[in-house]
Amino acid sequence: MIKENLNSIRRNIPENVTLIAVSKTKPISDLQEAYDAEQRIFGENKALEMREKYQQLPEDIQWHFIGHLQTNKIKYIAPFVSLIHSIDSLSLLEAVNKEAAKNNRVINCLLQFHIAQEETKFGLDIDEAKQILESDTFKQMNNVRIVGVMGMATFTEDITQIRNEFKSLKKIYDILKENYFKDDTSFKEISMGMSDDYPIAIEEGATMVRVGSKIFGARNYNIV
Numbered sequence: 001m002i003k004e005n006l007n008s009i010r011r012n013i014p015e016n017v018t019l020i021a022v023s024k025t026k027p028i029s030d031l032q033e034a035y036d037a038e039q040r041i042f043g044e045n046k047a048l049e050m051r052e053k054y055q056q057l058p059e060d061i062q063w064h065f066i067g068h069l070q071t072n073k074i075k076y077i078a079p080f081v082s083l084i085h086s087i088d089s090l091s092l093l094e095a096v097n098k099e100a101a102k103n104n105r106v107i108n109c110l111l112q113f114h115i116a117q118e119e120t121k122f123g124l125d126i127d128e129a130k131q132i133l134e135s136d137t138f139k140q141m142n143n144v145r146i147v148g149v150m151g152m153a154t155f156t157e158d159i160t161q162i163r164n165e166f167k168s169l170k171k172i173y174d175i176l177k178e179n180y181f182k183d184d185t186s187f188k189e190i191s192m193g194m195s196d197d198y199p200i201a202i203e204e205g206a207t208m209v210r211v212g213s214k215i216f217g218a219r220n221y222n223i224v
Contacts, residue, residue, distance in 0.1 A: 002030060003037035005215045013209065017202055020064050022194070022212030024049065028056050030216050035061065043085075043210050047073035054080055066150075066191075066210055068122050071095040079103045085150040085191050085210075088112045088122045090132045093144055100143035108147045110191055113172055115151040115165040123151060126172055133180045146181070148189025148207070149173045153197055162197050166204035173205070 006021070013019055022043040023031050031042060035058060044050035045067025054063055054077075062082040069086050077084075078099035087093050087109045100107040111132070114123030124132075132138055133146075151169040153162045173190050181187035191208040193201025198209040 001217070002033045002215060006034060006037045006039055009211060009214060012199065014202065017206060018208045020066070020191075020208055020210045021215050022066065022210050023053070023216065024067070024212070026216050028053060031057055034215065039215075041082075043212075047076040050081070051076045064210075069096075074099045075102075078105070078107065081107060083108045083110065083147070083189075085110045086112045086122065087146075088124055090135060090137060093132065093141070094137060097141040097144045106143050106145050108145050108186075110148050110150040110189060111146060111176075113149055113151045113169055115169050115172075115192075116154040117161075118154055126175065129172070129176065130179075133176070145186060147186050148191065149176065150191035152194070153192070153201075159200065163200050163204060166192055166197075166201050166206070170205040 009019060018041060020041050020043040021034050021039050024043070024045045031053060040060060041062045041064060043064045043066040044053065047069070050063055050065060063080060064083045064085060065077055065081050066085045069084060069092060071092060074095050084096060084107060087096070093109065096107055096109060111129050112123045113129070114125060149169060149172055153165040156162065169192050170190060177187060189207050190205055191210065192206045193209040195211050195214040198211055201209055
């Protein structure tokens with residue numbers, strides 16, 4: 001079913017939108033099946049689980065870290081991670097920069113914004129993001145690259161609310177692009193939308209969607 005699910009989703013996603021297969025909690029066999037169906041970008045939210053899968057699966061996979069990242073876990077993914085979606089503080093960005101330098105890499109990152117009404121979601125507001133981008137600390141970092149923004153909408157059936165939250169992230173992206181990244185062609189990503197709301201996210205400007213259960217089925221907490 002994984003191949004069929006992927007093909008179905010791909011038919012509904014424009015060419016300019018990147019599909020990230022959210023493979024957290026899923027066994028290697030499921031990821032291999034998706035890989036065999038030509039999926040090359042996978043999203044994980046636990047550093048050790050991501051490293052374990054990286055070690056067992058083909059080298060041409062791009063690994064995206066999409067969960068809340070603890071600074072003491074960065075070292076496990078710094079050698080290979082393609083994109084970190086969840087930068088929500090200057091201290092975290094500093095820690096990523098430090099580990100990237102140790103690996104002679106520049107790690108691409110997204111700034112995560114709190115766009116939902118739920119208090120449990122992590123993320124910056126626009127003023128906090130401006131403070132990061134205007135800080136001397138950030139300006140001296142040579143091993144991270146901010147390439148866009150990420151956000152998660154409220155878990156609700158209220159489509160208007162979801163749409164408005166995605167609109168707010170697009171507005172934040174536009175402000176940052178105009179004021180801080182106007183001539184930076186690498187700043188181009190808006191990561192928003194998951195299995196239940198990715199079509200709305202695409203309508204509101206998403207360039208990346210993070211789809212898990214619509215590809216792999218319900219989450220599995222017993223990894224084998």
